[in-house]
Amino acid sequence: MSFFGRNRNPRQIRRSPTPGREGSSPPSPSYYEPGDGQDGGANSNSLVPPTLQKKPPPLYLCSPFADAALVKGNFKTIVMLPKYVDIMEWVAVNIYDFFTNLNEFYGCIAETCTAQSCPTMSAGPSLNYLWTTREGKQVSLPAPTYIDYVVTSVQQLLEDENVFPNNANHAFHPSFPSTVKTVYRQLLRVFAHIYHAHFGAILHLRSEPHFNSLFAHFLAFGREYQLLEIRDIKGEVNSPTVGVGALWERWKEKGILAE
Numbered sequence: 001m002s003f004f005g006r007n008r009n010p011r012q013i014r015r016s017p018t019p020g021r022e023g024s025s026p027p028s029p030s031y032y033e034p035g036d037g038q039d040g041g042a043n044s045n046s047l048v049p050p051t052l053q054k055k056p057p058p059l060y061l062c063s064p065f066a067d068a069a070l071v072k073g074n075f076k077t078i079v080m081l082p083k084y085v086d087i088m089e090w091v092a093v094n095i096y097d098f099f100t101n102l103n104e105f106y107g108c109i110a111e112t113c114t115a116q117s118c119p120t121m122s123a124g125p126s127l128n129y130l131w132t133t134r135e136g137k138q139v140s141l142p143a144p145t146y147i148d149y150v151v152t153s154v155q156q157l158l159e160d161e162n163v164f165p166n167n168a169n170h171a172f173h174p175s176f177p178s179t180v181k182t183v184y185r186q187l188l189r190v191f192a193h194i195y196h197a198h199f200g201a202i203l204h205l206r207s208e209p210h211f212n213s214l215f216a217h218f219l220a221f222g223r224e225y226q227l228l229e230i231r232d233i234k235g236e237v238n239s240p241t242v243g244v245g246a247l248w249e250r251w252k253e254k255g256i257l258a259e
């Protein structure tokens with residue numbers, strides 16, 4: 001479903017943000033530590049040289065973590081446009097919620113994300129996102145700086161009445177669809193970085209069911225309203241893959257997400 005060119009109804013009251021969690025946790029390894037005797041594991045007692053050992057999958061793709069969820073079943077019904085609600089309003093309210101929840105998750109693990117631990121905005125073994133400056137220049141930034149820029153810019157947009165009008169008499173700008181697509185792509189990058197670099201900290205907080213459900217909801221909504229391209233989720237052809245692209249595939253196979 002596309003929300004381009006739809007008329008709007010009076011604005012609904014925005015849902016209040018979900019209460020956040022306090023505290024933080026020490027850095028944890030991002031990769032599964034084998035040694036359980038399974039084939040393919042990089043056992044420390046193995047005679048195979050480390051360079052020839054098969055790299056284990058990241059923790060977020062391992063059972064039971066990959067399938068831990070608060071929401072059971074398919075997300076199709078959750079993302080469907082409710083009756084009598086304008087599609088622009090629906091997209092605006094949901095983006096506000098995704099941003100608020102993701103920002104709170106990041107706040108919980110922010111102490112583990114430093115310029116030393118994350119000198120680049122990584123989201124896969126060989127994928128580092130670049131930030132585009134106002135002059136159109138692409139620069140590599142430490143992940144906490146990159147994420148700070150994302151949070152600040154999205155916050156500014158959400159507070160801008162010309163972009164996210166709070167008043168029913170104030171129409172959405174024609175550029176709203178393209179603006180929210182940009183926001184969505186940036187939020188995806190923050191999810192991708194947390195999964196890639198800080199999933200251990202999410203596990204430490206025992207928040208993986210909550211975080212997985214938030215991300216699955218985010219993906220389902222993004223695909224339903226054409227806010228996310230497949231290349232954003234999986235990476236460009238002939239480019240480094242996005243780590244969470246495999247999670248998306250897995251959830252589609254399990255029927256959690258639609259094709």
Ligand SMILES: [Zn+2]
Pocket residue numbers: 112113114117118143144193197198
């Ligand atoms: Zn980080």
